[in-house]
Amino acid sequence: MSAADPAAPRRSWLTRVWMFVIELWDVLRRPSSVFGLGVLVLAGFVAGVVFWGGFNTALELTNTEKFCTGCHEMRDNVFAELKSTIHFSNRSGVRASCPDCHVPHNWTDKIARKMQASKEVWGHLFGSIDSREKFTDHRLELALHEWARFKANDSLECRNCHSAQSMDITKQSPRAAVAHQRFLFNGEKTCIDCHKGIAHHLPDMRGIPGWQ
Amino acid sequence: MNGKSFVAALAIVLAAASTSPQAQTVSSGLRGSTPLNEEGPAAPMTPMRNTAERETRNYPEQPPVIPHSIDGYQIDMNGNKCLSCHARARTGESQAPMVSITHFMDRDGQFLASVSPRRFFCTECHVPQNLVTPPVSNDFVDIDSMLSRAAPGGRR
Numbered sequence: 001m002s003a004a005d006p007a008a009p010r011r012s013w014l015t016r017v018w019m020f021v022i023e024l025w026d027v028l029r030r031p032s033s034v035f036g037l038g039v040l041v042l043a044g045f046v047a048g049v050v051f052w053g054g055f056n057t058a059l060e061l062t063n064t065e066k067f068c069t070g071c072h073e074m075r076d077n078v079f080a081e082l083k084s085t086i087h088f089s090n091r092s093g094v095r096a097s098c099p100d101c102h103v104p105h106n107w108t109d110k111i112a113r114k115m116q117a118s119k120e121v122w123g124h125l126f127g128s129i130d131s132r133e134k135f136t137d138h139r140l141e142l143a144l145h146e147w148a149r150f151k152a153n154d155s156l157e158c159r160n161c162h163s164a165q166s167m168d169i170t171k172q173s174p175r176a177a178v179a180h181q182r183f184l185f186n187g188e189k190t191c192i193d194c195h196k197g198i199a200h201h202l203p204d205m206r207g208i209p210g211w212q
Numbered sequence: 213m214n215g216k217s218f219v220a221a222l223a224i225v226l227a228a229a230s231t232s233p234q235a236q237t238v239s240s241g242l243r244g245s246t247p248l249n250e251e252g253p254a255a256p257m258t259p260m261r262n263t264a265e266r267e268t269r270n271y272p273e274q275p276p277v278i279p280h281s282i283d284g285y286q287i288d289m290n291g292n293k294c295l296s297c298h299a300r301a302r303t304g305e306s307q308a309p310m311v312s313i314t315h316f317m318d319r320d321g322q323f324l325a326s327v328s329p330r331r332f333f334c335t336e337c338h339v340p341q342n343l344v345t346p347p348v349s350n351d352f353v354d355i356d357s358m359l360s361r362a363a364p365g366g367r368r
Contacts, residue, residue, distance in 0.1 A: 084284075085284060086283070086284065173262040173263065173264075173280060173281070174263055174264045174265075175262075175263075175264045175280055178264070178307075179306075183305075194296075197286055197291070198284070201286065201290070202286050202290050202291045203290060204289075204290050204291070205290055205291030208291075210296050210302065211291055211292075211295070211296060212291075212292060212295040212296075212299045212302075212326060212327070
């Protein structure tokens with residue numbers, strides 16, 4: 001039959017979608033007449049494993065330095081700054097990559113952070129910081145977010161590598177040993193309180209506690 | 213020009229022409245024996261003095277040297293890492309010596325509330341110390357040693 005057939009008037013796009021949903025629901029709510037229950041359970045299990053594995057693999061892909069520096073905002077600003085610091089280049093060659101410090105390692109916290117990061121995708125698409133000037137204008141705001149996060153979780157991402165228990169203060173410079181004993185070991189301060197700007201350049205620090 | 217000095221000048225010109233720069237070996241503490249027209253191998257980096265102990269000044273006006281490492285310390289229009297410990301308000305926590313009061317003075321001798329912009333860039337005068345034996349020896353004697361001598365200036 002042709003589309004001009006008056007007996008079957010052309011339905012609107014929305015109606016057709018709705019009809020499809022109704023049909024799909026009819027199929028889903030009826031018990032299967034073809035597959036056995038065992039086959040369905042097993043297939044569901046396998047599909048679940050594949051989905052979960054795929055999801056986590058995709059998540060891990062977004063958790064690599066290669067992915068982070070894929071955007072020029074990261075590559076030309078913060079990653080370029082990281083390269084001259086001890087967290088990129090040092091005597092033993094052990095180094096931190098972006099997600100080591102900026103994504104929580106714990107799964108639920110990681111998902112929460114990834115959801116927050118959708119704002120960063122928005123920012124990339126709409127070019128919030130797509131030039132050096134825009135980036136430096138926003139640097140304080142961006143830094144404040146990270147400082148607040150580190151302060152709230154007691155510098156967890158620092159402590160994933162730098163444990164206070166394993167810290168041998170006799171191997172530190174006298175200044176560092178005294179400061180860590182006075183402020184870190186008794187919990188009076190957390191890493192980020194003193195070590196701001198350890199891996200990236202600082203924003204305008206006027207009014208930030210501990211800075212002039 | 214008299215005859216004597218003309219001969220001397222001629223001798224200098226001839227000597228300069230006969231010896232190429234290659235042949236000149238000037239041995240100095242900094243360059244070693246590398247010929248002047250060549251660049252020798254870079255000297256190995258030396259460790260930084262990294263303590264909390266002050267070093268004696270050689271004369272009262274000397275800017276105190278920095279006895280600790282300052283790797284990665286940012287000093288620019290955004291912030292000054294040194295002042296995180298050496299600013300007046302920070303010395304209680306840090307137990308570091310306070311920036312001298314002279315640094316609060318502007319060019320007209322007026323004291324400001326905090327460090328004057330013209331004294332903001334610490335490393336213009338204050339420098340960290342590498343642990344090396346000086347390549348060029350120095351026979352500087354400070355004023356106290358000088359005054360304690362029986363005949364000042366008579367013996368070095």
